[in-house]
Amino acid sequence: MDIDRANHQAVQRMIEARPMLRSVAIARDVIPGLSGRKLLHAGPPIDWERMSGPLRGAVIGAALFEGWADDDQQARELAATGEIAFEPCHHRGAVGPMAGVTSPSMAVYVVENLTHGNRAYSNLNEGYGKVLRYGAYSSEVLEKLRFMNDEMGPLLSKALEALGGIDVKALLAEALHMGDEGHNRNKAGSLLFLKLLAPAITEVAGDSQLATRVLAFLGDNALSVLNPVMAACKAMADAAHGIEGSTLVTAMARNGTEFGIRVSSLGDRWFTAPAQTPVGLYFTGYSAEDANPDIGDSTITETAGIGAFAMAAAPAIVTFISGKPKDALHATLEMYEISASEHPAFTIPALDFRGTPVGIDLRKVVELGITPRVNTGIAHKEAGIGQVGAGLVRPPMEIFEAALLAFAETIGPEGKPE
Amino acid sequence: MDIDRANHQAVQRMIEARPMLRSVAIARDVIPGLSGRKLLHAGPPIDWERMSGPLRGAVIGAALFEGWADDDQQARELAATGEIAFEPCHHRGAVGPMAGVTSPSMAVYVVENLTHGNRAYSNLNEGYGKVLRYGAYSSEVLEKLRFMNDEMGPLLSKALEALGGIDVKALLAEALHMGDEGHNRNKAGSLLFLKLLAPAITEVAGDSQLATRVLAFLGDNALSVLNPVMAACKAMADAAHGIEGSTLVTAMARNGTEFGIRVSSLGDRWFTAPAQTPVGLYFTGYSAEDANPDIGDSTITETAGIGAFAMAAAPAIVTFISGKPKDALHATLEMYEISASEHPAFTIPALDFRGTPVGIDLRKVVELGITPRVNTGIAHKEAGIGQVGAGLVRPPMEIFEAALLAFAETIGPEGKPE
Numbered sequence: 001m002d003i004d005r006a007n008h009q010a011v012q013r014m015i016e017a018r019p020m021l022r023s024v025a026i027a028r029d030v031i032p033g034l035s036g037r038k039l040l041h042a043g044p045p046i047d048w049e050r051m052s053g054p055l056r057g058a059v060i061g062a063a064l065f066e067g068w069a070d071d072d073q074q075a076r077e078l079a080a081t082g083e084i085a086f087e088p089c090h091h092r093g094a095v096g097p098m099a100g101v102t103s104p105s106m107a108v109y110v111v112e113n114l115t116h117g118n119r120a121y122s123n124l125n126e127g128y129g130k131v132l133r134y135g136a137y138s139s140e141v142l143e144k145l146r147f148m149n150d151e152m153g154p155l156l157s158k159a160l161e162a163l164g165g166i167d168v169k170a171l172l173a174e175a176l177h178m179g180d181e182g183h184n185r186n187k188a189g190s191l192l193f194l195k196l197l198a199p200a201i202t203e204v205a206g207d208s209q210l211a212t213r214v215l216a217f218l219g220d221n222a223l224s225v226l227n228p229v230m231a232a233c234k235a236m237a238d239a240a241h242g243i244e245g246s247t248l249v250t251a252m253a254r255n256g257t258e259f260g261i262r263v264s265s266l267g268d269r270w271f272t273a274p275a276q277t278p279v280g281l282y283f284t285g286y287s288a289e290d291a292n293p294d295i296g297d298s299t300i301t302e303t304a305g306i307g308a309f310a311m312a313a314a315p316a317i318v319t320f321i322s323g324k325p326k327d328a329l330h331a332t333l334e335m336y337e338i339s340a341s342e343h344p345a346f347t348i349p350a351l352d353f354r355g356t357p358v359g360i361d362l363r364k365v366v367e368l369g370i371t372p373r374v375n376t377g378i379a380h381k382e383a384g385i386g387q388v389g390a391g392l393v394r395p396p397m398e399i400f401e402a403a404l405l406a407f408a409e410t411i412g413p414e415g416k417p418e
Numbered sequence: 419m420d421i422d423r424a425n426h427q428a429v430q431r432m433i434e435a436r437p438m439l440r441s442v443a444i445a446r447d448v449i450p451g452l453s454g455r456k457l458l459h460a461g462p463p464i465d466w467e468r469m470s471g472p473l474r475g476a477v478i479g480a481a482l483f484e485g486w487a488d489d490d491q492q493a494r495e496l497a498a499t500g501e502i503a504f505e506p507c508h509h510r511g512a513v514g515p516m517a518g519v520t521s522p523s524m525a526v527y528v529v530e531n532l533t534h535g536n537r538a539y540s541n542l543n544e545g546y547g548k549v550l551r552y553g554a555y556s557s558e559v560l561e562k563l564r565f566m567n568d569e570m571g572p573l574l575s576k577a578l579e580a581l582g583g584i585d586v587k588a589l590l591a592e593a594l595h596m597g598d599e600g601h602n603r604n605k606a607g608s609l610l611f612l613k614l615l616a617p618a619i620t621e622v623a624g625d626s627q628l629a630t631r632v633l634a635f636l637g638d639n640a641l642s643v644l645n646p647v648m649a650a651c652k653a654m655a656d657a658a659h660g661i662e663g664s665t666l667v668t669a670m671a672r673n674g675t676e677f678g679i680r681v682s683s684l685g686d687r688w689f690t691a692p693a694q695t696p697v698g699l700y701f702t703g704y705s706a707e708d709a710n711p712d713i714g715d716s717t718i719t720e721t722a723g724i725g726a727f728a729m730a731a732a733p734a735i736v737t738f739i740s741g742k743p744k745d746a747l748h749a750t751l752e753m754y755e756i757s758a759s760e761h762p763a764f765t766i767p768a769l770d771f772r773g774t775p776v777g778i779d780l781r782k783v784v785e786l787g788i789t790p791r792v793n794t795g796i797a798h799k800e801a802g803i804g805q806v807g808a809g810l811v812r813p814p815m816e817i818f819e820a821a822l823l824a825f826a827e828t829i830g831p832e833g834k835p836e
Contacts (some may be wrong), residue, residue: 004692008543012680021784067793102654123498140507177597177734178596178597178598178606178734179595179596179597179641179767180596181604188596188597188606191606191609191610191612191613193608194609194612194613194616195612195637196637197639198612198633198634199630199631199633199634199637201628202620202626202629202633205626206626208620208621208623208624208626211620211626212617212620212621213617215616215617215620216616216617219613219614219616219617256567308714315767315768316595316596316767318767320770324770325767325768325769325770325771326770349597349733349734350733350743351743352742352743352744353737393811394558
């Protein structure tokens with residue numbers, strides 16, 4: 001079996017994918033299998049018992065949002081007694097930042113990969129402060145979710161329809177020339193997103209108050225494009241999944257307790273180990289003691305060749321995550337070591353327009369002892385509080401070793417799949 | 419006389435200026451002395467005889483726009499027979515990109531320097547294609563000007579009023595962290611401008627069709643913020659003008675025939691020499707043979723410490739003006755050699771957040787033989803055609819030598835002003 005050839009095929013599919021943001025829809029209407037009292041969450045599979053604070057908080061919030069429970073205590077009981085089913089977003093073509101909790105009634109972005117036909121989904125970004133994705137579930141959190149679901153979502157969907165969709169790959173390519181890396185820094189991408197949507201929003205809104213509110217909501221949130229970007233990365237990564245003989249990593253995700261990866265040729269298996277705690281900068285009043293272990297599906301960005309892999313494009317990010325601009329440069333340079341290719345669409349001006357490293361090769365990670373770098377937000381470890389900082393983290397090496405071992409077992413003595 | 423101390427005072431005033439975009443008004447209502455059949459133009463003083471093609475084209479367009487002439491021929495006659503008076507924008511606190519032609523009825527941005535109280539003005543940016551500032555004057559050019567004047571201008575002014583103004587210095591500081599240099603590359607700045615204006619526009623428009631059109635117009639133009647930025651730079655540079663004993667350059671401007679500078683301690687005098695032709699990249703179908711000599715007041719950006727002086731912040735600009743990203747880095751590094759200070763508000767992530775070089779010191783330019791670098795658009799040399807490329811240029815050294823000589827003459831034998 002020619003692993004290099006398989007990896008080449010896989011990474012080419014990832015590169016050639018063309019994710020187009022099509023619409024906003026209600027999750028249960030578009031995500032297969034998301035019905036009844038089921039919640040999707042970030043990272044590999046996990047049950048209520050082992051969930052960390054912020055994921056529990058988001059589960060409680062989603063149960064309240066859905067009306068399954070009247071209060072926090074009732075929501076906890078439902079979750080603890082198996083009345084709520086849990087499944088990773090990744091099992092349903094979805095991704096969500098931080099807790100990633102997506103309930104059947106929630107609005108989600110729908111991304112279609114025009115090249116290969118697969119779809120991916122992500123919930124809407126709530127902005128800053130007390131938000132569900134960081135485990136907050138107070139009435140203001142739920143009120144904002146209702147505004148997003150009932151007012152903003154339908155308007156965005158109509159605007160996207162009027163635009164014929166948004167080419168997220170082109171948007172990302174431009175944002176990387178404007179100091180974004182596409183994961184923790186999405187300032188430029190969010191403005192490009194706003195620019196594309198704004199005239200369509202005013203055109204279809206039929207209500208200038210709503211248009212004003214939505215334009216302000218999107219404009220005030222430098223992460224507004226993160227969720228469509230994540231869905232786009234999921235669509236790209238999924239296009240590379242299922243290639244026989246490939247050692248390419250097609251998913252990296254954390255549930256706040258464990259970090260998990262999936263590999264192109266190893267089907268639906270997760271390889272997991274305890275998640276590490278990010279190192280970074282904390283908001284005033286918080287410190288590393290408050291930090292939850294690494295959480296969220298947003299590592300799909302690094303999986304698809306942006307985020308920390310594109311950090312050389314975003315030297316200003318160090319004001320947010322710590323370090324010096326040269327560290328941002330080095331981050332990208334190091335990631336070339338473990339990547340199968342360089343992305344022709346995502347280029348870095350400061351590196352003479354070299355393509356970002358793309359397609360993490362399990363073999364290289366283990367051989368060189370270099371784990372992928374990840375930019376991330378940091379959640380408070382207790383439910384209901386929210387974000388406390390942002391920083392850098394790496395997945396545990398043992399999951400790559402375990403995956404490589406599993407891969408080796410699929411190869412017969414002749415070097416062919418058994 | 420302590421020249422260093424005078425320059426320190428001048429550059430500190432430039433740095434401490436805080437330009438706030440206040441409103442959009444009709445030029446004759448706010449620019450003192452702009453009345454009757456008078457036109458403001460870019461660069462140092464010039465008469466019709468010596469005007470280059472694009473400036474003549476813009477003069478014709480403005481005469482048609484004002485209704486002073488019914489056709490091209492009549493406009494030329496008025497201009498040639500002294501029926502139209504010409505004066506540099508700079509003489510009236512104004513600046514305009516390329517031809518810079520500003521007529522009494524045109525809408526202009528009004529910028530106020532909160533620190534020192536002075537005001538500056540610039541016309542509205544027309545976007546790409548056939549535009550007055552590049553000397554085009556067809557009916558589509560005039561139609562667009564009328565839309566900008568009659569519909570967009572009043573709406574922008576109402577929106578700015580609702581916002582309480584826009585802090586252009588803060589906007590620029592952010593844009594420099596997003597790959598802009600503030601002169602030829604204003605992609606991020608224009609998006610930040612749009613983001614700030616969008617909700618205010620929808621709120622005050624009272625007409626969703628107009629709001630849609632204006633949001634699309636601003637969003638489609640990656641130079642939409644250039645003119646308020648230029649007015650802001652003019653307000654900053656003017657704050658540094660008139661300091662006795664200072665050798666700081668407070669204006670650099672080109673009229674398409676000559677390049678001129680003014681110096682802080684040398685009053686209203688211009689030092690001029692023939693303008694050079696930029697070296698850069700040409701649009702398909704054009705070459706250096708089509709290029710007009712350097713034109714426009716947009717060099718006010720370099721005068722205030724951005725533009726080519728901040729090029730290290732904008733490596734992606736080389737796709738537009740030629741060169742390699744390292745050339746962009748070197749441009750900024752070279753400009754430190756001739757600058758009086760580093761700008762505390764305008765910082766460059768790739769240089770470890772070092773401030774941009776600011777305050778061109780005449781003495782250093784002459785002593786080191788290093789002229790300021792300038793990023794610029796390139797106009798076709800004939801009236802009515804428009805932009806043919808973009809590139810780099812430097813002012814002629816002789817104007818700095820002449821200015822230094824004039825400065826020396828102001829100093830008595832004791833080293834004190836005579």
